[in-house]
Amino acid sequence: GESVGLHLPTLSVQEGDNSIINCAYSNSASDYFIWYKQESGKGPQFIIDIRSNMDKRQGQRVTVLLNKTVKHLSLQIAATQPGDSAVYFCAETKTGANNLFFGTGTRLTVIP
Amino acid sequence: DGGITQSPKYLFRKEGQNVTLSCEQNLNHDAMYWYRQDPGQGLRLIYYSQIVNDFQKGDIAEGYSVSREKKESFPLTVTSAQKNPTAFYLCASALKSSYEQYFGPGTRLTVT
Numbered sequence A: 001g002e003s004v005g006l007h008l009p010t011l012s013v014q015e016g017d018n019s020i021i022n023c024a025y026s027n028s029a030s031d032y033f034i035w036y037k038q039e040s041g042k043g044p045q046f047i048i049d050i051r052s053n054m055d056k057r058q059g060q061r062v063t064v065l066l067n068k069t070v071k072h073l074s075l076q077i078a079a080t081q082p083g084d085s086a087v088y089f090c091a092e093t094k095t096g097a098n099n100l101f102f103g104t105g106t107r108l109t110v111i112p
Numbered sequence B: 001d002g003g004i005t006q007s008p009k010y011l012f013r014k015e016g017q018n019v020t021l022s023c024e025q026n027l028n029h030d031a032m033y034w035y036r037q038d039p040g041q042g043l044r045l046i047y048y049s050q051i052v053n054d055f056q057k058g059d060i061a062e063g064y065s066v067s068r069e070k071k072e073s074f075p076l077t078v079t080s081a082q083k084n085p086t087a088f089y090l091c092a093s094a095l096k097s098s099y100e101q102y103f104g105p106g107t108r109l110t111v112t
Helices: none
Strands: A002-004 A010-012 A019-024 A032-038 A045-051 A056-058 A064-065 A072-077 A086-093 A104-110 B004-007 B010-014 B021-026 B031-035 B043-051 B052-058 B065-066 B075-078 B087-094 B107-111
Touching: A002 B107, A010 A019, A019 A104, A032 A072, A045 A056, A045 A064, A045 A072, A056 A086, A072 A086, A104 B065, B004 B087, B010 B021, B021 B087, B043 B065, B075 B087
Parallel strands: A010 A104, B010 B107
Antiparallel strands: A002 A010, A019 A072, A032 A045, A032 A086, A056 A064, A064 A072, A086 A104, B004 B021, B021 B075, B031 B043, B031 B087, B043 B052, B065 B075, B087 B107
């Protein structure tokens, strides 16, 4: 299920199930989006990116979906594994900007 | 090995002392960034630099200072003016033409 933690939304899934992590972005002018994974005590790692001229992009076990109409981004993880347990951040920017803007993140917990 | 390093991993200081966090990268990246992360929170931008000898304030620059004398290095000083310095500090770098930021492992600073 999904619940709101101290500050961070959380998602718990059974090992082997698919996970869907959602992100509402703020700027309708944003045209580039990245998903990062951050394990406890470590720096974020790039997972997958997508440009606004695409609705869907697939990587290895991950798929990112972009709905520009409602400014919504989702990350789907297939056959979730214990090693997928982490905090997942979406980041947005627009061409010409100097930086990425990060969301609050979602904590994914995989139950063995 | 190519990468971005931060040192030390853990740092303890007394209130009223300035402290400098190290960030080094050998990826030949032009841009470097400093973020602050509080528990259960997203990343907030402190300072960034697109080129040597030039840097810009981010969203929460007050109480911090940086320098960019070399392409490889972007040290962050947390001054005594920073009211709440205890946090996890992340450094990142990126190619000038890319928004994909590579993160270091982070430094956890505790000020008492």
